[in-house]
Amino acid sequence: MHVIVVTGTGTNVGKTVLSTLFVRHLKARGMTVAAFKPLCSGGRSDALKLAKTLGSVPVDIINPWYFRQPLAPAIAAQLTGRSLCIDEITTHVRIHTGTAEVTLVEAAGGLLSPLASDGDAPELIKALKAYPVLVSVNRLGVIHDVRSALANTALKRIGGAPVLLMAPLKRDFSYQHNLNFLRDELGEDRLFHFPRLSTAALSCSIPVRLEKELDRLLAALKVKLAH
Ligand SMILES: Nc1ncnc2c1ncn2[C@@H]1O[C@H](COP(=O)(O)OP(=O)(O)O)[C@@H](O)[C@H]1O
Ligand SMILES: [Mg+2]
Numbered sequence: 001m002h003v004i005v006v007t008g009t010g011t012n013v014g015k016t017v018l019s020t021l022f023v024r025h026l027k028a029r030g031m032t033v034a035a036f037k038p039l040c041s042g043g044r045s046d047a048l049k050l051a052k053t054l055g056s057v058p059v060d061i062i063n064p065w066y067f068r069q070p071l072a073p074a075i076a077a078q079l080t081g082r083s084l085c086i087d088e089i090t091t092h093v094r095i096h097t098g099t100a101e102v103t104l105v106e107a108a109g110g111l112l113s114p115l116a117s118d119g120d121a122p123e124l125i126k127a128l129k130a131y132p133v134l135v136s137v138n139r140l141g142v143i144h145d146v147r148s149a150l151a152n153t154a155l156k157r158i159g160g161a162p163v164l165l166m167a168p169l170k171r172d173f174s175y176q177h178n179l180n181f182l183r184d185e186l187g188e189d190r191l192f193h194f195p196r197l198s199t200a201a202l203s204c205s206i207p208v209r210l211e212k213e214l215d216r217l218l219a220a221l222k223v224k225l226a227h
Contacts, residue, residue: 001094003103003130004221007121009145010110014135014166014194016046017202019106023053025206025214026102030226034100037063038089039108039115042070046106061096065089074114086119090127102223105130111149122154131158131221138165138193140174143181160186162220165193192217 004022008015019035026033035054037046040063047063054062065084067076077084097103105128107113107121114120125132132155136142146163155161163186165179183191192213201207206214218225 001097001103002101002223003093003097003105003128004223005105005107005121005125005128005130005132006135007107007111007125007132007149008109008135009142009149010136011108011113013110013137014164015106016049017166017194017197018133018135018164019046019104020049020053020202021206021210021214022102022104022218023050025211026218026223028206031102031223032100033102033104034097035062035104035106036093036096037106037108038092039063039065039067039073039084041067041073041076041108050106064092072114073108074116074120077117083117086116086123086127089116089124093128111152111155122152125154125157132161133164133217133221134161135164135166137168138171138175138178139168140172140178142174142178146182158220158222160190162190162192162217164217165191167194167196169196189216189220192220 006015006019023033023035035050037050040047044063044066047059050062051057051059067073069076069079093105107124108115111121115124134149134155136146179193
């Protein structure tokens, strides 16, 4: 099992955008892929987007735990009198991955958002022996957010997790400076950036330049593409 955990410096940074692009891109490259958003709270739209992209996988397999309250999953679970542990999540992922060559798991919220009663995304990454990718938005403050997340030992595998900066709706003055600084600090091979994407790119046709960036990112995550 080659597992990639898509985590981020927070919520609304582009984790689902990356996860669905990965699914479409891997399928287009002839790879078999499984995808999960094991914990959803406040809404299930992430899991529905993954279900639509995957094709024939029931949403309850992609998202076995859904809490109505818009809270971090561990807190939402507590409110409903339930307790969920990391082992239950990894067991679900292992059982339902089948023979997929690549398994994607989108974590909820940011790296340290409360996920389960006995751990958060770092513990999930370790339990799945996953390759993590950190997503953030290229805006003022991103350098701090990325540096503080990368200090976590769960993101130190393979010489450090790759970092993806999503272009914001409106660039601020820091945009190019953030890219230059983080490229210098992390190295060309660990820093990736996606432009603001059109609705078409988000749902049907991936531009060639983005395909190349996805290939590069998958290589950093040690995925061996079929072609
Ligand atoms: N590169 C991008 N181009 C266009 N829209 C984006 C991009 N990245 C994120 N978005 C938009 O930003 C919002 C949050 O992205 P999402 O992937 O749902 O974040 P997360 O999964 O981290 O909560 C969504 O409306 C998404 O379509
Ligand atoms: Mg999401």
